[in-house]
Amino acid sequence: MRELLWSRLTLVWLLLVVATLLSWGLGHGLGLADHRLAATAVIVVALVKARFVIMEFMEIRRAPGWFRLAGEAWTAGLAAALAALILAV
Numbered sequence: 001m002r003e004l005l006w007s008r009l010t011l012v013w014l015l016l017v018v019a020t021l022l023s024w025g026l027g028h029g030l031g032l033a034d035h036r037l038a039a040t041a042v043i044v045v046a047l048v049k050a051r052f053v054i055m056e057f058m059e060i061r062r063a064p065g066w067f068r069l070a071g072e073a074w075t076a077g078l079a080a081a082l083a084a085l086i087l088a089v
Contacts, residue, residue, distance in 0.1 A: 008056070009056060009057070012052050012056045012057075015052065016049055016052060016053070019045050019048060019049050020049070022045055023041075023042045023045040023046060023049075026038050026041050026042050026045070027042050036086055036087060036089065039086045040083050040086050040087060043079070043082045043083065043086065044079065044083070047075055047078060047079045047082075050075060050078075051071075051072075051075045054071045054075065055068075055071065
């Protein structure tokens, strides 16, 4: 039981819960007055969460290097595109 509570997946899951609460707070105006900055912060948190899900729960972390690189590139490219769209408006 102790191994399950302190496993890597449990800790990642806990981090995902904390990130969800953080993005909820940012989305409701806690801490940031500028809506563009808050939206960018929420998107960054969401993409960090997506990266954790891709790497840990889809087990890309143990996949061949080119496959992991594709996952990292997708996350980084999406983050750049969404941040540019939010900040351009």
